[in-house]
Structure formats: structure tokens, C-alpha cells
Amino acid sequence: MSCRPHGRILRRSVVVFGFGLLFSVVPLPVLHFETESVGAVEDVPTVTAMTAAQIDAARAATGEPVGADRVVAADDSAGEFSAIGFTFDSEPTAPVLVRVRDADGNLGRWQALETDDGEGPDAGSAEAGRSGTAPLWVGSGTGYEVSLGAGDAVGAKVVTVRDELRRVTADSTPVAGAATPPPFGIRTRDVWGARAPLSTSYASTVKLAVVHHSDSGNSYGPGDVPGILRSIQAFHMDGRGWSDIAYNFVVDKFGTVWEGRGGGIDRPVIGAHAMGFNTGSVGVMVIGDYTQATPTAAALESVSTVIGWKMAQHLADPAGTVAFTSGGSTKYPAGQLLY
Incomplete structure (x- = not known):
């Protein structure tokens, strides 16, 4: 009577046991989904000159020294975004104003965005890049209007921040000291x-x-x-x-x-x-x-x-x-x- 089948079963059991032992010792990467915010960068849409009435309304809403040489651009199909800001080839010379359309289609009030290149990376560093505004967090916007000085509109870009659900890999290996409260x-x-x-x-x-x-x-x-x-x-x-x-x-x-x-x-x-x-x-x-x-x-x-x-x-x-x-x-x- 042959014992070979029994031997093959035994060897398979050993192999399975070996893999099980390996998996119990070596931590496996954990796949999970998490929300990641990313900025979409696009050219500012085609601009048109603001009327005197529009300029007066923007000036009254923000209290900013809005001059006569202003342009406006709009995008009502930007898609949902949580924050918005603008970048430029050089620091803007006139106030940057924006108003955001909500999910119900309502256009909000004009708001002035802070622009100060002094708040940024050191000149000459690897991070030094385009000039820009501070980002405005809106929670949930679907469109916007932006008002710029006519000269600042040249080369201007809009950055809309959107949340995306992405699959990421997290290392399941415990890190020494990670449990220590900061x-x-x-x-x-x-x-x-x-x-x-x-x-x-x-x-x-x-x-x-x-x-x-x-x-x-x-x-x-x-x-x-x-x-x-x-x-x-x-x-x-x-x-x-x-x-x-x-x-x-x-x-x-x-x-x-x-x-x-x-x-x-x-x-x-x-x-x-x-x-x-x-x-x-x-x-x-x-x-x-x-x-x-x-x-x-x-x-x-x-x-x-x-x-x-x-x-x-x-x-x-x-x-x-x-x-x-x-x-x-x-x-x-x-x-x-x-x-």
C-alpha cells in the first residue's frame, strides 16, 4: 500500500502553515479610502470690462479702493469646489475680488482676497513661484465671478480646490513612539x-x-x-x-x-x-x-x-x-x- 498521497498532503499542510506563519510575522499593507484635497489650476475665463454700476457695487461691498480700470470674468459651470484662489505672473497692483455661487445657484457678496507676496517662501528657494492670493474657503461652491485690475488679468489663473476620494496604502507597521501624545x-x-x-x-x-x-x-x-x-x-x-x-x-x-x-x-x-x-x-x-x-x-x-x-x-x-x-x-x- 502506497503512502505517497498522504505525503503530498503533509507537504501541502507544511507549505500552508509556512505561509500562515509568514503572514503572522510580516505586516501587510492596509488599503483604505480617504479624502484628499487637490487644486485644479486653469486660466481665468475671458474677461469683460466692468460697468460703472458694477464697480460701485463692488466698492460698496468690500470697502476696497476699486478703480475704474476693472474687468470681470465668470464661470458658472466650475463644478463643486471647497476653496478658491488666484495666481499671477507678478503681485497684483489692484484689489482681487471674488464672489461665489452656491449649490442653489445664489451668487454671494463680493469679497476681497488678501495678496501679499511677503507671506511666502524665501526668494530664490526651490518653492519660490507664482504670486497669488490667499485661498478663500467656501465650503461648497459651484461657480464664481472674479474682478481684477485690467493689467492683472493678463496671465491670471484660478485655482479651485476639490475633495477626491482616493485609495491609499498605509503602512501597518507600528512606529516606535507614535503612541506618545504630542x-x-x-x-x-x-x-x-x-x-x-x-x-x-x-x-x-x-x-x-x-x-x-x-x-x-x-x-x-x-x-x-x-x-x-x-x-x-x-x-x-x-x-x-x-x-x-x-x-x-x-x-x-x-x-x-x-x-x-x-x-x-x-x-x-x-x-x-x-x-x-x-x-x-x-x-x-x-x-x-x-x-x-x-x-x-x-x-x-x-x-x-x-x-x-x-x-x-x-x-x-x-x-x-x-x-x-x-x-x-x-x-x-x-x-x-x-x-
């Missing part, structure tokens, strides 16, 4: 769904803090914050050509601190928030428009807390005076010493 309950990049940075650069230390606001609306809720952060990152990366979101930390009006630019919360990561002063500084952005409004007490407390902690990490006095040499910007020439 200081002050900082919400890390994975919480808001950040894209991976294209590159990361480091300074030798941090001795200066720069505080910004997003120049967007103040009516957002806690659940809107991750989407707002993704939209800012997408505009910075896809619209402006930067390697990541510009700011090292973000604070919302509820006082929550969020990790911004990747590379390490406690490391001197070089941002793209203060031209000429990015190396050796930490950029903290508060979500909202505080040109007229006052930041909440919770936001102010969190800003001071995270800056104090960051300065302590690098043995700098947050209440002290520091001499800082400009690396060159639209406001301060290279080599100018500031205190």
Missing part, C-alpha cells in the same frame, strides 16, 4: 488628512515666531477645520507650487492646535510664511479673518502656548528681543537687520 494635545497631520510634503528643509534653530491669520471666514464649525486645512495645503502645493502647507502650526478659533508643515513638531522645519524670515522662524496661523474681528481668548491662549513651547525647545526667550537679518523680501531688502 504636547498640548496637538492634532497631527494624519488627523486632518494632510498630503505628504514634496520636500522638507530644516534650519539649525528657531528664534523667531510669526503669527498670521487665514483671511477667510469666521463662521466655521469644529468639523470644518480638517477640510479648511486640506484646502489651504492644496492651494499652496498645487496653485503656488510650494512643497507643503506654508505654516508650521495652525490654531482654530476654538483653541485647538494643529500640526501644519510636515517634518517634525519639535524640529526647526523651514516654512513658507514670511519671505526672508522663514529660516529660523516658526509660523503660526489662526484660521479666520481678524482684520476687524478680535481673536477668541481660546485662540490667543493656544497661540501663546505653542510659541512658548516651541521657543523653549530651542532655548529662546519668547518674551525677549531678537536680532534677525532679512534674507530678502518685498518689504525688507536682503541684509537688513530687524529687531
